[in-house]
Amino acid sequence: MKPPALVLSVVGARPNFIKLAPVARALGQRQVRHVIVHTGQHYDADMSDAFFRDLEIPEPDFNLAVGSGSHAQQTAAVMERLDPLCSELRPDVVLVYGDVNSTAAAALVAAKLGLPLGHVEAGLRSRDRTMPEEINRIVADRLSDILFAPSRDGYDNLLSEGIPPQRIQFVGNIMIDSLLRALPAARQLDASSRHGVRRGEYTVVTLHRPSNVDEPGVLQELLRALSDIAADRPVLFPVHPRTSRRMTALGFQAGARVQVFEPVPYLEMLSLVMSAGLVVTDSGGLQEETTFLGIPCLTVRPNTERPITCTEGTNKLVPPHRDAIVSAARAALAGTASAAPTIERWDGSAGERIAAVLCDGARFD
Amino acid sequence: MRLLTVLGARPQFVKAAPLSRALHGHHEEVLVHTGQHDDHLMSAVFFGELGIASPAHHLGVGSGTHAAQTAAMLVRLEALMIADRPDAVLVYGDSNSTLAGALTAAKLQIPVAHVEAGLRSFNRSLPEEHNRIITDHLSNWLFVPSAIGERHLRTEGVAAGVFIVGDIMLDATLQHVGRAEQVSRYPGAAGVGPGDYYLCTVHRAENTDAPERLTGILSGLSRLNKPVVFPVHPRTRQALVEFGLLPGSNVHLIDPVGYLDMLQLVRNSSAVLTDSGGVQKEAYYLEAPCVTLRTETEWVETVAVGWNRLAAADADAIVEAVDGLPSGRPAHPPLYGSGDTAQQIVRVLDGCR
Numbered sequence: 001m002k003p004p005a006l007v008l009s010v011v012g013a014r015p016n017f018i019k020l021a022p023v024a025r026a027l028g029q030r031q032v033r034h035v036i037v038h039t040g041q042h043y044d045a046d047m048s049d050a051f052f053r054d055l056e057i058p059e060p061d062f063n064l065a066v067g068s069g070s071h072a073q074q075t076a077a078v079m080e081r082l083d084p085l086c087s088e089l090r091p092d093v094v095l096v097y098g099d100v101n102s103t104a105a106a107a108l109v110a111a112k113l114g115l116p117l118g119h120v121e122a123g124l125r126s127r128d129r130t131m132p133e134e135i136n137r138i139v140a141d142r143l144s145d146i147l148f149a150p151s152r153d154g155y156d157n158l159l160s161e162g163i164p165p166q167r168i169q170f171v172g173n174i175m176i177d178s179l180l181r182a183l184p185a186a187r188q189l190d191a192s193s194r195h196g197v198r199r200g201e202y203t204v205v206t207l208h209r210p211s212n213v214d215e216p217g218v219l220q221e222l223l224r225a226l227s228d229i230a231a232d233r234p235v236l237f238p239v240h241p242r243t244s245r246r247m248t249a250l251g252f253q254a255g256a257r258v259q260v261f262e263p264v265p266y267l268e269m270l271s272l273v274m275s276a277g278l279v280v281t282d283s284g285g286l287q288e289e290t291t292f293l294g295i296p297c298l299t300v301r302p303n304t305e306r307p308i309t310c311t312e313g314t315n316k317l318v319p320p321h322r323d324a325i326v327s328a329a330r331a332a333l334a335g336t337a338s339a340a341p342t343i344e345r346w347d348g349s350a351g352e353r354i355a356a357v358l359c360d361g362a363r364f365d
Numbered sequence: 366m367r368l369l370t371v372l373g374a375r376p377q378f379v380k381a382a383p384l385s386r387a388l389h390g391h392h393e394e395v396l397v398h399t400g401q402h403d404d405h406l407m408s409a410v411f412f413g414e415l416g417i418a419s420p421a422h423h424l425g426v427g428s429g430t431h432a433a434q435t436a437a438m439l440v441r442l443e444a445l446m447i448a449d450r451p452d453a454v455l456v457y458g459d460s461n462s463t464l465a466g467a468l469t470a471a472k473l474q475i476p477v478a479h480v481e482a483g484l485r486s487f488n489r490s491l492p493e494e495h496n497r498i499i500t501d502h503l504s505n506w507l508f509v510p511s512a513i514g515e516r517h518l519r520t521e522g523v524a525a526g527v528f529i530v531g532d533i534m535l536d537a538t539l540q541h542v543g544r545a546e547q548v549s550r551y552p553g554a555a556g557v558g559p560g561d562y563y564l565c566t567v568h569r570a571e572n573t574d575a576p577e578r579l580t581g582i583l584s585g586l587s588r589l590n591k592p593v594v595f596p597v598h599p600r601t602r603q604a605l606v607e608f609g610l611l612p613g614s615n616v617h618l619i620d621p622v623g624y625l626d627m628l629q630l631v632r633n634s635s636a637v638l639t640d641s642g643g644v645q646k647e648a649y650y651l652e653a654p655c656v657t658l659r660t661e662t663e664w665v666e667t668v669a670v671g672w673n674r675l676a677a678a679d680a681d682a683i684v685e686a687v688d689g690l691p692s693g694r695p696a697h698p699p700l701y702g703s704g705d706t707a708q709q710i711v712r713v714l715d716g717c718r
Contacts, residue, residue: 071472072443076436083432104468111495112431135471135503142498145489162521 003359004092007034012041012102019097021055022177022351039078039102040065054267078105099133103140111143122147123154124305151308169364171353172345180348191271197234199275205237209282213243225325230257238263287315294340296332312341367393369451373401373462376643380457382415383536387707396420399438399462414624438465459497471503482507483514484663510701530709531702538650539704549629555594564634568598576608578678585683587613596622654690666700
């Protein structure tokens, strides 16, 4: 198999960059020309120079600057701006990551131009069509020529949807590549002591999903749960400005034991998570990171596209009810720490495997 | 229910006509024309001929690359769906309008009904194949023409909401063929007599964009033993001019014709040569043997019963396929229902009120 002369990666949101970094590194080692297109879907203040430096990601070659908008507007803007670029560059492979609007939009552009398409983090399914991410995953997976699955269950999902096995590559979890690489620096950072909390004795909370933060009644319930949890152990709550405004609108006053602060860079976040006693979240990536690190995690969602974190890992789904969250948190904190589970191919080599598939025709099933 | 129907390509208007009629009195329907195909003859005239209302909304998207066209539709459909808040969105077939309608609705959590679901060519280089696969995977009701469609969907893990209802185009053909005979001036208007000509249509990008394929088709047509009536799609005309291609003297290039004229031309032809999915089926329903100018078809049943042959875009293969067409009348089983597809769809939707 001839190595690709040009790989084009499309990324749009913070988690996309974390997944891109190991791929970029592995392609770089093989000296494959790799063009990175940032759609500009998310502009996060925390996606600053430090973010790129922490993750050792090369600066994007192009920024499409699509900005925010409705799902259709954002998807459309990515398509309109990426289409001429892909037509001009004619990459040998287009890579898309995860499940954001940029993922689906770039997949559509590549497929319509007949460009070979690879999806990194393929095969995840929550079976919840009310999640826009689920729609994006389905679109990207159906259009892809190479589907890079992070876990065995993702591989099986794709098989059960009739994707021919030769198109599926079980390369492992790319997020873990980034995590493993960052771990020593995160350990050294010792963010917990900088926040004045003791290792293993605090809870990290992140909430951003519309279903949790857009409905005042639900958000109120969650905030009450946090206050209850904080009565036992301090809570660190990095919160997006949008969520923060909604909290202010509800008249939320953080008690002394709830620290509310703006989102922190990747390394600092990892440093906080790795020393936490408990994580409460609705994010996808944190479910995996906590499982890998052996940190108990409560996911405030009715379902997860990462069920392996529940069956083999430390994750537990909880409904958005104060009592349920508080009692689950107490149970988790009272439990004895268990060794981090070993999950097949969550080993830091996913990026290398992806490069081997693209360049050497390697096969991972 | 209140349905919002997204149409854009000419065959979609044909498919929508019988269902619109059947929905009347059962469900409210708002028609939206994306503007994907937008020359006068290819859409406006259709509404008159088909007896359906003109669309309530015209998005005026027009031509562009696949991505640009789809993108423009997404934005305009989203605004419309948010304003209109339908209970369900109805899409047909496999065009960019189909995909855009389904994707927009799915993101807005509006249930999607896909008419002509479950078709597969298994050729992933065709944009239509992507459109139909994604639409199927985003749909809540999948109305498939035959058991093969259901099987394709099951293979892809889609089992819920699948209904085998037959082909909506058969409804349309049966409803309009009588009137076509009354009002159409064809085939005489093309200078040919009934049963004494072949009918050819070519519109697919893989045939019009490749000079060698278009040349292959034209030289195949020129070697046939009868006149060929060839209504020329605008894209095909443009390609003929661009590549400087001239057909043989037995090939009569004519302007695109309306739906009724087309039915009349199909019905009276001694055989049809086409790369259109819809025309393959019309040929079958009207008992004209068919040569398909593609390497594969979604309508595999018509091939299995011997009425359709695949010839790609190769002159020798075309001549050979025409020679090999059945001379008598082979068995003609009902492959795609009996023409009550619209009624069946309405009954399913009635159950979801």
